[in-house]
Amino acid sequence: MTVEIVHVKQLKKSYGTNKVLRGIDFTAQAGEIIGVIGKNGAGKSTFLEILMTLKTYDEGNVFVFDKEVRSLSTHQLEGIRKQISVVLQPTQFYKSLKVVELLKLFKAYYKSSVNIEKIIADFKLEPYRKTYFNKLSGGWKQIVSLAIAFLSEPKMLILDEPTTGLDPHMRNILWAYITKYNKRTGGTVILTTHNMDEVELYCDKVMLLNDGVGETFDTTKRILDSGYKSIHDFYLSKVSM
Numbered sequence: 001m002t003v004e005i006v007h008v009k010q011l012k013k014s015y016g017t018n019k020v021l022r023g024i025d026f027t028a029q030a031g032e033i034i035g036v037i038g039k040n041g042a043g044k045s046t047f048l049e050i051l052m053t054l055k056t057y058d059e060g061n062v063f064v065f066d067k068e069v070r071s072l073s074t075h076q077l078e079g080i081r082k083q084i085s086v087v088l089q090p091t092q093f094y095k096s097l098k099v100v101e102l103l104k105l106f107k108a109y110y111k112s113s114v115n116i117e118k119i120i121a122d123f124k125l126e127p128y129r130k131t132y133f134n135k136l137s138g139g140w141k142q143i144v145s146l147a148i149a150f151l152s153e154p155k156m157l158i159l160d161e162p163t164t165g166l167d168p169h170m171r172n173i174l175w176a177y178i179t180k181y182n183k184r185t186g187g188t189v190i191l192t193t194h195n196m197d198e199v200e201l202y203c204d205k206v207m208l209l210n211d212g213v214g215e216t217f218d219t220t221k222r223i224l225d226s227g228y229k230s231i232h233d234f235y236l237s238k239v240s241m
């Protein structure tokens with residue numbers, strides 16, 4: 001049986017006169033890993049922020065866990081947000097804490113049963129456990145932010161360009177974690193990336209945002225079976241500069 005986690009119908013969103021989303025249809029079933037792709041400025045982050053319930057929209061319907069986001073009270077929104085994890089930009093607050101302290105703090109906040117030592121091992125954070133967050137390099141800050149996102153054992157994880165700025169080993173570590181989390185908990189992952197190889201390797205489905213609409217929304221396998229050599233080729237043939 002499939003369980004629908006997100007259902008979007010004819011979603012429209014403008015910033016002033018800039019019509020960014022012009023009628024998006026989209027669904028995410030429990031357990032899917034979906035890659036949202038498209039050129040710079042296509043509206044990927046805007047779309048994800050609407051799914052995170054952080055941004056308002058102008059027209060259409062957005063259902064998350066079967067609830068229409070627009071009609072929810074603040075209290076109901078909080079209930080939904082508890083089940084979603086997102087990677088937000090670290091705040092000033094992070095700076096004064098060591099990696100292990102941050103993880104412990106968020107574990108307590110989320111009332112998570114995840115083992116901190118396992119997270120430290122999985123994300124290769126052992127050498128940095130006592131390093132202050134603000135002394136970490138950009139890529140390691142990102143890894144810590146991602147580790148925090150996994151701490152809550154979310155039903156849905158929304159990641160905006162999670163691998164940008166990570167070296168090849170760290171990308172592999174993150175993808176290994178995402179796929180393990182997905183298999184173990186059946187959690188749904190929706191992410192944006194400009195790396196088409198990652199989409200091809202790890203995503204069940206692909207949503208191509210182009211000119212404000214979902215030009216293609218299909219399984220990675222069907223796209224490849226339809227004759228494209230790779231998702232990279234598919235992207236280049238569909239999207240002009």
Ligand SMILES: Nc1ncnc2c1ncn2[C@@H]1O[C@H](COP(=O)(O)OP(=O)(O)OP(=O)(O)O)[C@@H](O)[C@H]1O
Nearest residue numbers: 015018020038039040041042043044045046047192
């Ligand atoms: N808060 C905002 N106010 C006004 N315009 C915005 C705002 N956020 C985004 N935009 C505009 O909306 C369009 C889509 O931006 P968005 O960041 O969603 O695209 P993106 O596909 O994530 O881009 P990238 O791949 O470069 O990160 C762009 O033209 C951008 O300038």
